[in-house]
Amino acid sequence: MMFSKACEYGIRAAVYIALQSLDNRRVSVTEIAEEIDSPVAFTAKILQQLTRNNIVHSVKGPTGGFEIDREAMDTVKLSKIVKAIDGDKIYMGCGLGLKECNADRPCPLHDKFVDIRTDLRTMLQNTSLYELATGLEVGLTYLKR
Amino acid sequence: MMFSKACEYGIRAAVYIALQSLDNRRVSVTEIAEEIDSPVAFTAKILQQLTRNNIVHSVKGPTGGFEIDREAMDTVKLSKIVKAIDGDKIYMGCGLGLKECNADRPCPLHDKFVDIRTDLRTMLQNTSLYELATGLEVGLTYLKR
């Protein structure tokens, strides 16, 4: 809807990894997919993207897996994940699908759309993984249903 | 991104039809597709949906085409078009892709996401075709680039 499936899985995975990293636990793709209720192999693909973009850190071999250091949990905002996976259409694109969003030649929905899009961007830019992980930790929020 | 391509075309088409209906001009799919820069046959499919949902009115045969009566331009809000084409995932769905959005068992992004989603819904519910068509009429906005 708003984000692609890949992006949804990516965010859920990152939040789960962050949560476990708070306990210094490294987690495998299998565990992640289990905990966020996502297809394993597809999730693995998405984790590769997150790794390449330095959003999570991966370690190969036995005792390996994914982790996020405490500092990154604060500096990595959702906007970075969304951009890594879905690109910046969501930040730049025209709501009615014109080739580009341009205030000098706006579509009929431009003004109203830009308001919402800006709020969304701001929200994503201000939301850190740490913030999301702590709600989970306390048991107030969930990553699957 | 936010809306499907089909939905984007649907809104642009509806706005264009509204604009022309203000002059009592009925328009053909060919003309619409031309003016909103969309694939003709695909646009035709979408117009069928709009017709079935009583968003636009169609007339077959020579001198036929699509039109919207002046009253409908006010009563038809964007929310109706979006719902007809994309369904109500955009209004109901969880931002992180959980099976349903549920405040009693929220995902980590729930609160922040609901704010944005509500603003979006409100905006769509308050925006009429007439409103969008008039900006076009005056030459302040555009349907293609």
Added chain:
DNA sequence: TATTATTCGGACAAAAATGTCCTTTATTAA
């Protein structure tokens, strides 16, 4: 009535997104 212009509807095609499988590479530990 025949012709023509138009939407409607179904079947098909292409492209993109989602998802799977299997081999390779790195690393650990016995």
Added chain:
DNA sequence: TTAATAAAGGACATTTTTGTCCGAATAATA
């Protein structure tokens, strides 16, 4: 040094979305 474990990466498969084509139905008009 070998076996086992985990991520990386490429090829492939499925599903959904986007887009095309064509014949049927409808209505105006000559």
